[in-house]
Amino acid sequence: MKISQRLRKIATMVHKHYDHIWDCCCDHGLLGAKLLDNNCADTVHFVDVVPDLMQEVSAKLERFYPVTDGKEKRWQVHCIDVALLPIADKKQSQLIIIAGVGGQLLIELVQAILAKYPQHSLEFILCPVHHIFEVRKALAKLNLGLIDEHLIEDNQRFYEILHVSTQSQQAVSLVGNKMWDLTRLIDQRYLQKTLAHYQRTQVGLLKKPSLDEVQKNEITQIINAYQALQPQS
Known part of the structure; x- marks a missing residue:
């Protein structure tokens, strides 16, 4: 299967070799397979909660990445909740990739992992589908x-x-920092689309008489932060 541009980009963001990479919500395992091809980790872990899907992934890995004589297995398959990742020893380098899920679920998963492994040095590559x-x-x-x-x-x-x-x-910027290049059309379009979304949200919220000042101020702050990214004419 052809790997999407989104997954290809995630793969290019893995710049060093890790002891373990956890490809969470891995779907058909395309990203993890790319990381195996690129030799990005000693072990790539494929994680999802759907049993049939993980059986399919496991069968493909057995076929295309078989364990040969004298070599250690370079992958593992886990049919578990991402919040329950069996993270390895804290001395080992870990990269956890969570992509293709909603923003609220992604936050809950990261919170659970950090709470379970407070002494570990962890890296995350995160790509939510909304609520960024x-x-x-x-x-x-x-x-x-x-x-x-x-x-x-x-x-x-x-x-x-x-x-x-x-x-x-x-610090993680609330509206992004390093990613913006407003000489690019894609950035201009994305900024305008994002601003339009929050401006529509603001109009809808202001029609609610029960809305408190904290909520009003928050949406105004979001809009102001995105507007500040626009080049000054």
């Missing part, structure tokens, strides 16, 4: 620091991809 502002806000509260970030368009949808870690000292 809420994801960024949560990552900042969890004291995760930015390593890298990218904006891409794939199949007529925009995605922000964040590489963060428990060790990085660079």
Whole structure:
């Protein structure tokens, strides 16, 4: 199967070799297979909660990445909730990739993993399908620091991809920092689309008489933050 532009971009963001990479919500295992091809880790873990899907992934891995004599197995398949990842020893380097899920679920999964392994040095590559502002806000509260970030368009949808870690000292911006290049048409389109979304949201919220000042101020702050990214004429 052809790998999507989104998954290809995630694969290119893995710049070093890890002891373990956890490809969570791995679907058909295409990203993990690409990471195996690129020799990105001693062990690539394929994780999802759908039994039939994981049986299919396991069969493909047995076929295309068989264990040969004298070599250790380079992959493992886990049919478990991502919140229950059996992370290896804290001395080993770990990269956890979570992509293709909603923002709220992604936040809950990251929170659960950090709570379970508070002494581990962990890296995450995260690509939610929506609610990216809420994801960024949560990552900042969890004291995760930015390593890298990218904006891409794939199949007529925009995605922000964040590489963060428990060790990085660079703050996660609520609206993005390193990913923006407003000389590119894609960035201009994405910024305008995002602003239009929050402006529509603001109009809808202001029609509610019960809306408190905190909610009003929050949506105004979001709009102001995105507007500040626009080049000054």
